[in-house]
Amino acid sequence: MAAKVWLKEGREKSLLRRHPWVFEGAIARLEGEPQAGETVQVCDAHGQFLAWGAYSPSSQIRVRLWSFNPQERIDALFLRRRLEAALRARQGLLADSQTNAWRLVHAESDGLPGLIVDQYADTLVAQFLSSGAERWREEIATALMDLTQARRLYERSDVEVRRLEGLPDRSGPLRGEAPPDRLEIVENGLRFYVDVYQGHKTGFYLDQRRNRRLVRDLAQGRHVLDCFCYSGGFLVNALAGGAASALGLDTSAEALALAEANIALNRLAAQRVTLEEADVFQALRALRDRGRRFDLIVLDPPKFAPTAAHVPQAARGYKDINLLAFKLLNPGGILLTFSCSGGVDAALFQKIVADAAVDAGIQAQIFAWLFQAEDHPVSLAFPEGIYLKGLAVRVS
Ligand code: SAH
Numbered sequence: 001m002a003a004k005v006w007l008k009e010g011r012e013k014s015l016l017r018r019h020p021w022v023f024e025g026a027i028a029r030l031e032g033e034p035q036a037g038e039t040v041q042v043c044d045a046h047g048q049f050l051a052w053g054a055y056s057p058s059s060q061i062r063v064r065l066w067s068f069n070p071q072e073r074i075d076a077l078f079l080r081r082r083l084e085a086a087l088r089a090r091q092g093l094l095a096d097s098q099t100n101a102w103r104l105v106h107a108e109s110d111g112l113p114g115l116i117v118d119q120y121a122d123t124l125v126a127q128f129l130s131s132g133a134e135r136w137r138e139e140i141a142t143a144l145m146d147l148t149q150a151r152r153l154y155e156r157s158d159v160e161v162r163r164l165e166g167l168p169d170r171s172g173p174l175r176g177e178a179p180p181d182r183l184e185i186v187e188n189g190l191r192f193y194v195d196v197y198q199g200h201k202t203g204f205y206l207d208q209r210r211n212r213r214l215v216r217d218l219a220q221g222r223h224v225l226d227c228f229c230y231s232g233g234f235l236v237n238a239l240a241g242g243a244a245s246a247l248g249l250d251t252s253a254e255a256l257a258l259a260e261a262n263i264a265l266n267r268l269a270a271q272r273v274t275l276e277e278a279d280v281f282q283a284l285r286a287l288r289d290r291g292r293r294f295d296l297i298v299l300d301p302p303k304f305a306p307t308a309a310h311v312p313q314a315a316r317g318y319k320d321i322n323l324l325a326f327k328l329l330n331p332g333g334i335l336l337t338f339s340c341s342g343g344v345d346a347a348l349f350q351k352i353v354a355d356a357a358v359d360a361g362i363q364a365q366i367f368a369w370l371f372q373a374e375d376h377p378v379s380l381a382f383p384e385g386i387y388l389k390g391l392a393v394r395v396s
Contacts, residue, residue, distance in 0.1 A: 003032025003040045003055070005063055012044040015051055015065070018381035020108045022053065022063035036166065037135025039066070039074040054113070054132020058166035064113035064132050076139040079112070083143050086110040090375055101185040101194070102375045103206050104148070109379040114165075117144060118202040120185050120194050122151040125202035126174065129157070131165050141174050152176025156202050171197075182261075188213050190236055191265045193258055200230065200255075207372040207388050208233055208300065211336065214368070214392065215298060216241035218334060222295035225249075225287075225328065227280045227321065232259030234298045239268040243296070248275045249283050281317075284324035297325045298336045300390075305341035311348075314341055318352045319359075326360035329395045338370070338390035346389040353391055368392035 007015075011026035022042055034040050034055040042050045042063055049070045053063035066074050086105045087094075093102060105117035107129070114130025124144055128134045134157075141153055153175035162169060173179075182193040187209055194203040212233050215224075219241030226234045229248035236259075238246050250256055256275045263270055276283065280301070299321055305314030318339060325335050339349045346369070357364050370390035378385035 001032070002052070003030065003034035003038065005030055005040050005042045005053075005055070006047070007042065007044055007050070009045040012048075012050055015042065015068070018068060018379075020053075020065040020113055020379075020382055021061045022065070024060050024062045027062060037131040037133075054130065054135060056131040056165050059131070059164050061130075064108070064130050066111075066113070066132070076136075076143070079136055079139050080143040080147070082111045083140070083147055086112070087147055089377070093375055098189040099187050099209070101187055101192075101204065101206060103373075104144075104375075106376050106385070108382045109377050109385040111379075115140065116202065118204075118206060119148065119150065120183050120196065120203065123179050123183055123196065124148060124150045124153040125156055125196050126153060127157050127159055127202065128155070128167075129159060129161050129165070131167065134165075134167055137174075145175050150176075152179060154179050154196055156196065182258075184265075187233075188216070188237075190240055192231065192233070192236070192262050193265065194231075195254075195258060198254065199258075205230065205233060205300075207340075207376050208338075209373040209375075211338075211370050211373075211390060212237040214370070215296070215336065218296055219243040222334075223293070223330075225294040225297045225325075226300075227284070227298060227325070228300050228302065229259055229275070229298075230255045230300075232262045232275075234300065235259060235273065236262050236266055236268065238296070239263065239272060240266065243272065246273045247294075248273065249278050249280050250275075251277065251279055253277055280321060284321060284328065288324060288327055292328060293330045294328055294333065295330050296334045296336070297329060298338075299325055300336075300338045301340075303341050304339070305343035308343045310341075311343045314339075314344055315348070315352050318344070318349070319356045322353050322356035323360045326357055326362050326364070326395065329362075331395065333395050335364075335393045335395070336370070336390060337393065338388060340388045342384060342387050346386075349389055350391060353393065357393075363396045364393045365396070366391050366393055 008028045051065045053065040114133035116127040155174045158169040196203040216237040219238040224238040224243045224246040372388035
């Protein structure tokens with residue numbers, strides 16, 4: 001018999017809308033003594049079944065829900081079916097011969113709370129971020145290898161959120177031999193090295209694929225500035241799109257080394273590119289003081305607001321860099337500006353950018369609303385799944 005989590009009166013509402021989390025504060029009592037990751041039954045204040053979920057004893061998100069079907073058995077077969085569904089949903093994408101790197105599993109939005117799986121050519125990289133995903137790690141690994149014919153599966157469960165679940169960091173090969181130091185992938189016909197050992201996230205910002213494509217389409221003849229350039233995803237696209245020049249800024253020397261290698265890998269004219277190890281907040285001011293101007297600027301900063309409490313400070317950070325970027329744009333110039341902060345939604349972000357334009361004394365129009373790529377889908381029941389938003393803005 002599964003342990004039973006009784007909710008407080010009225011706290012079943014979010015579950016009736018299929019939201020996949022139960023917070024500690026919604027729980028009236030616990031019947032049984034579930035281990036971390038064990039399947040529990042969640043019921044309303046009257047004992048009525050609501051869902052099956054995985055118990056997380058030390059997280060504020062006490063239960064992450066697997067299924068709202070009372071008949072469901074949460075076992076290896078269930079997980080395999082969910083993984084199959086995630087792959088099926090991406091079938092059209094996976095057939096693209098110009099790209100071989102994708103997010104195969106996007107956690108809650110694919111019905112697999114706490115599980116991220118990215119594919120880089122014949123290598124899979126997984127992150128097990130919740131007690132439930134951790135509990136089924138072996139079964140998930142077996143099913144993934146079976147369903148994808150990948151050559152190896154590497155684990156990068158070295159993420160902050162695991163600590164909230166009381167789980168230690170863990171990375172290493174999970175199936176197959178260790179991957180090479182630098183894997184090579186193709187994205188929209190361009191080649192990139194990916195470092196799955198030390199790289200950010202699982203190695204590459206797959207979520208920006210479509211937006212990088214947009215930069216390529218906009219870059220012809222333009223002087224481009226890529227702020228927070230990491231391994232050069234936007235830079236390589238700008239150069240491939242015919243940029244007149246490109247300047248990439250990042251504080252990480254390792255990221256810049258990879259960016260340089262990626263530019264060379266695509267045989268793009270390196271003389272048109274400058275890479276600078278610099279803090280963007282300072283570098284933008286220095287560029288302004290030197291009177292430098294650009295035609296296309298990309299701002300893709302790290303997460304300034306991991307939680308709602310950081311929002312006011314994050315808003316100041318976003319406004320600062322957007323204001324400076326507006327001042328560096330030539331008339332007719334374009335700004336592609338992003339936020340991957342969960343706490344800052346699209347409406348707030350647009351307002352911050354609008355305020356920055358006013359303070360910069362410029363007029364501008366939005367010509368595209370940008371989001372994470374389609375292999376990072378968002379379940380309608382889980383709006384938290386929208387994390388990357390951006391604006392494409394043209395200055396008049
Ligand atoms: N645009 C990239 C992803 C950017 S991730 C892509 O498409 O691949 C954010 C990057 O910002 C990281 O590489 C990190 O090293 C860098 N970074 C963080 N703080 C910074 C700062 N203050 N100045 C410059 N770079 C910074």
